[in-house]
Amino acid sequence: MMYGWGGSIGIGGWIAMGLMMLLFWGGLITVAILLMRGNHPGGRGFYGSPNDDSERILNERFARGEIDETEFNARRAALRRQP
Structure with missing residues (x-):
């Protein structure tokens, strides 16, 4: 058994971690945009x-x-x- 960096993750694991990171940050940015738009009809938020x-x-x-x-x-x- 190999301990340390990259021993058991493999290239597929690194790709999966990268995709999860993109999904996390994309979701966080989406939530921030939706909060700024507001939750009322028309979604004017701060800009109306x-x-x-x-x-x-x-x-x-x-x-x-x-x-x-x-x-x-x-x-x-x-x-x-x-x-």
């Missing part, structure tokens, strides 16, 4: 505009007929003026 939800609600209210076109345009312009 804070007005996106407001404009979506405004569009829904206009589509339901709760507000008319004049009010819709005025509110949308006001949302887009905010920093």
